[in-house]
Amino acid sequence: MSQGSQAGAATGAGGNSGARARGRAVGFAVVGAGLVGPRHAEFATKAEGAVLRVVCDLREDRGRVLADKLGAEWVPDFHEVVQREDVQVVNVCLPTALHLEVATAAAEAGKHVMVEKPLDLIECAAGAAADRRLPT
Numbered sequence: 770m771s772q773g774s775q776a777g778a779a780t781g782a783g784g785n786s787g788a789r790a791r792g793r794a795v796g797f798a799v800v801g802a803g804l805v806g807p808r809h810a811e812f813a814t815k816a817e818g819a820v821l822r823v824v825c826d827l828r829e830d831r832g833r834v835l836a837d838k839l840g841a842e843w844v845p846d847f848h849e850v851v852q853r854e855d856v857q858v859v860n861v862c863l864p865t866a867l868h869l870e871v872a873t874a875a876a877e878a879g880k881h882v883m884v885e886k887p888l889d890l891i892e893c894a895a896g897a898a899a900d901r902r903l904p905t
């Protein structure tokens with residue numbers, strides 16, 4: 770993780786309160802709050818040194834509810850999420866057809882990316898994206 774210095778004040782529930790209190794926690798955003806996203810979001814609240822900052826879902830009844838439950842912020846637009854300075858890791862839990870678009874946007878914004886498999890439905894598109902050199 771290379772962006773720890775960008776981490777702002779901690780706000781999430783659970784997890785490593787010491788690291789968060791010192792403002793050095795790694796900020797996570799979970800994009801997609803359907804079946805799988807809530808489990809990833811919960812893990813982010815419990816992982817050592819991590820804090821869940823954002824839950825992103827187009828649906829307020831999923832995104833806001835999960836964010837409120839876990840002490841994070843609901844943001845419906847993933848473009849906004851990947852630009853946030855307090856988010857270092859973007860965890861993509863969207864329908865498969867959206868994985869590559871969101872993962873690429875996050876990587877191009879300098880974020881670490883976790884993505885539910887597969888990266889894309891078309892093997893060559895996923896391979897080309899993986900091979901592309903991203904800004905450091």
Ligand SMILES: NC(=O)c1ccc[n+]([C@@H]2O[C@H](COP(=O)([O-])OP(=O)(O)OC[C@H]3O[C@@H](n4cnc5c(N)ncnc54)[C@H](O)[C@@H]3O)[C@@H](O)[C@H]2O)c1
Binds near residue numbers: 805825845846847863
């Ligand atoms: N469900 C499972 O048991 C399971 C297991 C392993 C892997 N996966 C993989 O995990 C991924 C997610 O699966 P799921 O079952 O949680 O899907 P889901 O359809 O239950 O949830 C996806 C969520 O993404 C939201 N969404 C859609 N477009 C969006 C956008 N542009 N911006 C923000 N939010 C948007 C939807 O509102 C929905 O809440 C898939 O790739 C799936 O293959 C699922």
